[in-house]
Amino acid sequence: MLRYLLLALTFCAAGCQQNAIRPIFFVDGSVDAEALAGRRAAALLESNYGGLEPCAAAESRMQRVAMTLARGAGAQPAEMWYFYLLASPRPNAFSLPGNRVYVTCGLYEQIGDDDALLAAALAHEMAHIQRRDSLKPACRDTRESLEREMAADAIGVSFLRRAGMPPESMARLLNLVADAQPRGWAQQRIDSLSSVR
Numbered sequence: 001m002l003r004y005l006l007l008a009l010t011f012c013a014a015g016c017q018q019n020a021i022r023p024i025f026f027v028d029g030s031v032d033a034e035a036l037a038g039r040r041a042a043a044l045l046e047s048n049y050g051g052l053e054p055c056a057a058a059e060s061r062m063q064r065v066a067m068t069l070a071r072g073a074g075a076q077p078a079e080m081w082y083f084y085l086l087a088s089p090r091p092n093a094f095s096l097p098g099n100r101v102y103v104t105c106g107l108y109e110q111i112g113d114d115d116a117l118l119a120a121a122l123a124h125e126m127a128h129i130q131r132r133d134s135l136k137p138a139c140r141d142t143r144e145s146l147e148r149e150m151a152a153d154a155i156g157v158s159f160l161r162r163a164g165m166p167p168e169s170m171a172r173l174l175n176l177v178a179d180a181q182p183r184g185w186a187q188q189r190i191d192s193l194s195s196v197r
Contacts, residue, residue, distance in 0.1 A: 034135070038098030041134075045094060045102065050087030053105050058085045062103065065119050069126065069163045081126070091180045095125040097134055110176055116169035117176065119160060124170070127155035146185060150192040157196045167196075 046052055062083035070081070081099045086092075091107035103121060111117040128134065131152060139145040153170055161167045171190045178186035 035098030037135075038096040038100045041096050042100060045096065046084075046086065049092075049094075049102070049104060050089075053085040053087040055085050058103075058108060059083050061115075062101070062118065062122060065115055066101075066122050066126070068165065069119060069123055069159050071163065083122075091177050093121050093125050095128040095134060097129070097132075099129055101125045101129075107177065111173075114169075116166050117173050119163070119165045120156060120169040120173040123156035123159040124152050124173075126159060127152040130155060142182065146182075146188060149185070150189055153189055153193060154196045157193060 062085075063081070066081050066083065081101060084100070084102045085108060086094075086102050086104045088104040089106040090104055091110050092104045093107055094102040096102075101122060102125075103118075107121060108118075111121065128148075131148075133148055133152065139148065153174070157167045157170045160169060171193055174181075174186045174189050181189075
């Protein structure tokens with residue numbers, strides 16, 4: 001007998017900020033349900049952020065950095081993750097079920113050739129996937145959104161640390177994109193990292 005699972009997916013850099021896109025999909029409850037939901041949601045996400053920017057070098061670099069993270073963090077092997085570059089000039093990153101991670105051209109360009117910053121961005125999105133945040137109901141308010149982001153930051157820092165990458169790169173990334181977040185969020189998120197071991 002097929003069971004149906006309602007997946008409410010929320011896409012935005014802060015997990016569930018205002019103006020989030022909230023498509024709802026019904027998919028069967030099989031093992032591949034999350035991957036199917038991610039594939040279906042990908043088309044909407046991609047169209048809302050300028051489409052994919054084909055760049056084999058960027059995708060290869062993200063895969064290489066993620067492989068280091070996955071090995072050290074005990075996460076799923078890097079071959080089971082999918083990385084894409086979105087054409088949007090706004091600095092942002094997203095994650096979808098099925099281990100799909102997106103980085104916008106705007107964020108990728110801001111990061112430049114600093115692999116530690118790229119690792120922080122990917123670790124944060126991988127943490128959202130591990131926490132299954134995109135499968136949770138939309139946040140009720142901005143405080144809940146911020147708490148989700150801080151939780152993903154903390155897990156991301158642990159991924160970085162276990163992979164032998166500089167954990168302080170998460171705070172550096174948050175400073176880099178402070179203007180792309182709601183006012184005051186970057187500092188609150190950085191402050192919350194002081195308690196992460």
